[in-house]
Amino acid sequence: MCGEIMAERVRQLITRSGRSQGEFATLAGLDPSKMSKSLSGTRRFTSLDLARIAELGGVTVDWLLGADETPALAGRLPSPPGSSVESAAQEADRLTQLRADLAFLGYKQHVTLPQTTPVGSWWVGQGQQLAAWALDEACAAGADPSHTRDLAELIEHVFGIDVAISELPDGFDGLASSREHRRLIVVGTSTVPSRQRFTLAHELGHVLAGDDQGLLVEADIYDKRHSRQSSEIRANAFATAFLLPEELLKSETSGMAWTDESFAKLAFRWWVSPSALAWRLHNVSLISKDLCDRFRGMTTESAALLAGELGSFTEWIDAASRCRIPQLLLRDTFQAYLDGTSTLRPFSNLIGEDSESIRQALEQAGEEPPLTS
Numbered sequence: 001m002c003g004e005i006m007a008e009r010v011r012q013l014i015t016r017s018g019r020s021q022g023e024f025a026t027l028a029g030l031d032p033s034k035m036s037k038s039l040s041g042t043r044r045f046t047s048l049d050l051a052r053i054a055e056l057g058g059v060t061v062d063w064l065l066g067a068d069e070t071p072a073l074a075g076r077l078p079s080p081p082g083s084s085v086e087s088a089a090q091e092a093d094r095l096t097q098l099r100a101d102l103a104f105l106g107y108k109q110h111v112t113l114p115q116t117t118p119v120g121s122w123w124v125g126q127g128q129q130l131a132a133w134a135l136d137e138a139c140a141a142g143a144d145p146s147h148t149r150d151l152a153e154l155i156e157h158v159f160g161i162d163v164a165i166s167e168l169p170d171g172f173d174g175l176a177s178s179r180e181h182r183r184l185i186v187v188g189t190s191t192v193p194s195r196q197r198f199t200l201a202h203e204l205g206h207v208l209a210g211d212d213q214g215l216l217v218e219a220d221i222y223d224k225r226h227s228r229q230s231s232e233i234r235a236n237a238f239a240t241a242f243l244l245p246e247e248l249l250k251s252e253t254s255g256m257a258w259t260d261e262s263f264a265k266l267a268f269r270w271w272v273s274p275s276a277l278a279w280r281l282h283n284v285s286l287i288s289k290d291l292c293d294r295f296r297g298m299t300t301e302s303a304a305l306l307a308g309e310l311g312s313f314t315e316w317i318d319a320a321s322r323c324r325i326p327q328l329l330l331r332d333t334f335q336a337y338l339d340g341t342s343t344l345r346p347f348s349n350l351i352g353e354d355s356e357s358i359r360q361a362l363e364q365a366g367e368e369p370p371l372t373s
Contacts, residue, residue, distance in 0.1 A: 006050075007039045008127030009064050013057035022274050028052045047105045051342045054101070061101040088168045088186065092175055095164060096182045098346055099329060103181040105341045107332040111160040111183045111362055112137060114208060127237025133160075134242055145242055149271050149316060151200045155185065156328050161207055163200070165189055165324035176203040176211075183207055189202070193320035194273035194300060198239055206231065243272060244280045253286055261297050264306035268313070274298040325350055 014024045014199035027033035029052050037043035045053075048065040054061045074296075099109055114133050117124035138145050141158045152163040152293050161183045168174070168188035173195070177184040190196040211231040256262055267277050275296045282292035298306075301308075304313035330350055348355035 004041075005040065006045065006064055009038060009059075009089070010045075010053055013053065013059065018149055024056070028056045032040055045073070048341050051105060055343055055345050061104050062097060065104065067101045088166075088172050088175055091164070091166050092177045092184060092186050093188070095326065095329065096177050097178060098333065098350070099162060099182045099184070099344070100179075100243060102156070102329075102336060102342075104330050107335055107336055108181055109160060109162070109183060109328070109332075111209070111213075112158065112180060113210075116222070117210065118234070123233040124237040126209070127205060127234040127239075128241045130205060131238045131241035131245070134238075135245060144203070146248055146270060149197075150319070151197050152187075154230055154326070155200065158206070158209070160328065161185055161192060162326035163187075163324070163327050164326050165196075165320075165322070166222050167323060174199045174203050176206045178207055178210070182320035182355070189323060190320050191317055192300075193316045195274065196320045197271060198243065198276065201242050202235045205235035205242070209238070210233070222240075233337060240280060244270060244277070246284045247285060249280065250286065253281070258287060258291055260295075260298065261306050264298065264303035265309075267298075267300070267303045268309040271316070297352055300326050356369070 005239075014021055017024055019027070019177040021039075021362060022032040028035075030049055034043060034049075036058055038045045038049070049279070050061050054064055065350070066291065067119065079114060109168075114130065118129040120126055120129075135145070138154065138158050143154050143158050145151060145154055146271070152165060155161055155163050162185070164184070164186045166186055166188065168186070174185065174187035177186075180355060185200065187199045187203065188197055209231070253266070256266075263277070267274050270277060272280075275298075278287070278292045278295035278298075281287045281295075300313065304310045333342065333347040333350060337344050337347055344355045344359060348358050351358075
């Protein structure tokens with residue numbers, strides 16, 4: 001049945017192109033006789049055949065296989081920022097479709113997820129359980145989320161989840177997408193890096209908890225009505241415990257003299273906002289409510305000045321303001337090209353460059369391209 005659907009959809013593309021079957025086959029890099037045999041069912045389309053046909057027809061391999069009812073465009077460049085959630089969802093769809101195509105070609109996403117779900121009726125407790133597991137995984141991978149500024153890189157390295165930083169519409173912090181062989185987190189560029197970092201941890205909590213079977217878009221993770229939802233309570237508890245683990249906080253602040261300067265330095269040691277740090281220290285009984293209120297009034301800018309971290313702060317803002325391509329996805333698309341199972345176009349579309357320019361650059365660098373697109 002799958003073969004019949006595939007053949008029918010290839011025929012649709014040929015008809016839509018206005019070319020003969022032979023002409024379409026030649027443009028796709030296939031021998032016309034092989035195309036004829038594949039369409040008649042006496043020969044199977046190879047994965048490279050399908051990748052080339054999908055590219056030529058402007059669809060995804062998933063659509064050719066019958067997985068998608070609507071022919072979503074493959075390899076599209078990001079849409080300009082819009083005024084609704086639709087553009088954010090389109091960006092997630094673009095990246096997950098590419099990941100699905102790679103999985104079909106044999107380049108599956110290797111994601112590390114908990115084998116069991118958190119237990120108990122207390123949502124905060126479930127988030128803390130999940131964070132403890134995630135911290136153990138990070139430690140085993142030689143990573144430290146508490147003191148790592150680049151959380152996106154850590155999430156990809158430890159958990160194998162694709163992470164993108166994109167220009168999302170105003171009012172949307174991020175989104176998470178979980179489908180078979182496809183796990184993705186997208187957060188918006190921001191001039192408030194501590195908020196972006198918390199959003200990354202929050203979305204990671206959703207993916208690890210299995211909350212987002214499909215697409216979960218966060219309008220504002222700090223909105224009170226939104227944050228009262230059970231899955232949001234768990235994701236927020238996860239993010240707090242993952243970024244500011246209680247035992248490590250107690251160990252590093254043991255005997256500390258609490259001054260504005262020592263607190264400011266701690267905020268940059270942990271890469272969080274003064275407000276978030278003050279609340280966490282109070283909630284784990286490390287500072288009084290009076291100190292908490294005093295430190296919460298400190299801005300990140302003033303903390304940077306007090307801690308002598310103005311340079312680090314401006315670098316942090318600069319990094320959070322720039323778009324980021326999922327590096328695992330980028331690696332796999334290029335590996336597929338080098339292995340001769342895909343064209344160069346998916347890779348070039350990811351980085352926003354013309355494929356021919358990239359090919360010429362590779363040739364000048366002594367790389368011999370294995371196929372033409």
